Amino acid sequence: MxxxxxxxxxxxxxxxxxxxxxxxxxxxxxxxxxxxxxxxxxxxxxxxxxxxxxxxxxxxxxxxxxxxxxxxxxVRTEVSWFNDDIRTARKICRQLERKWRKNGKLAIQRQEYRNQCKVVRNLINQAKIIHYSSQVQESSGDQKKLFKIIGLQLTSTM
Incomplete structure (x- = not known):
């Protein structure tokens, strides 16, 4: 073997x-x-x-x-699906986290922080869906391109 x-x-x-x-x-x-x-x-x-x-x-x-x-x-490379909406949502999320940790970890502030984290996750998922769907649509006639896109996704998640 x-x-x-x-x-x-x-x-x-x-x-x-x-x-x-x-x-x-x-x-x-x-x-x-x-x-x-x-x-x-x-x-x-x-x-x-x-x-x-x-x-x-x-x-x-x-x-x-x-x-x-x-x-x-x-050093991280910029991913193509990352946009300004995600950047600002992440910034707000980090601000809420710092506020929550600084003020004695109040339950209401934790809930605001967790809700913003959900917003960030949803924005990221939507951006990925839109980006990769458009890539698959663009390469619908080309098998080589299609397998390359799928292969890149499989190797990046391992």
């Missing part, structure tokens, strides 16, 4: 670097930059060295107040 390894491929990830600016006090940063820039040695003959000193000083100060954070993000 033959042994086939049929596992899903791993979703590729991208590493993103960003600074957390939310809790930085701009007046402190500007004051710190001003005090450090006053101590820079200005060489009027070499502007490049002054610019590099300025860049390194500002970079060091920013690292002090808002250091770089790295995180990994999964």
């Amino acid at each position: 033959c042994n086939l390894s049929l596992c899903k491929p791993k979703v590729p990830t991208v590493t993103i670097k960003s600074r957390q600016w939310k809790h930085v006090n701009p007046t402190e940063v500007f004051r710190d930059i001003g005090s450090h820039l006053a101590n820079l040695e200005v060489d009027h003959d070499c502007l490049d060295s002054y610019v590099s000193q300025y860049e390194s000083t500002v970079s060091d100060i920013l690292d002090k107040y808002a250091p770089w954070k790295t995180r990994s993000v999964k």
Whole structure:
């Protein structure tokens, strides 16, 4: 017998670097930059060295107040049936979930959240039905296209 390894491929990830600016006090940063820039040695003959000193000083100060954070993000391809209605419904659903969790998990807020989840599921199902029905209709005369569409659906659900 033959042994086939049929596992899903791993979703590729991208590493993103960003600074957390939310809790930085701009007046402190500007004051710190001003005090450090006053101590820079200005060489009027070499502007490049002054610019590099300025860049390194500002970079060091920013690292002090808002250091770089790295995180990994999964890269997902956009599916063709996903539309703006689903995007906004999902956004509302996430907002309701945060509200429910923040306010002590009240029953009425949970019910609003669950109802919005149902709306999102129904929108997704309807969008998929419309999309794949149109694809099947377009390829009704071409067996190869039809089996390719069906094959892609079968492999994506495994």
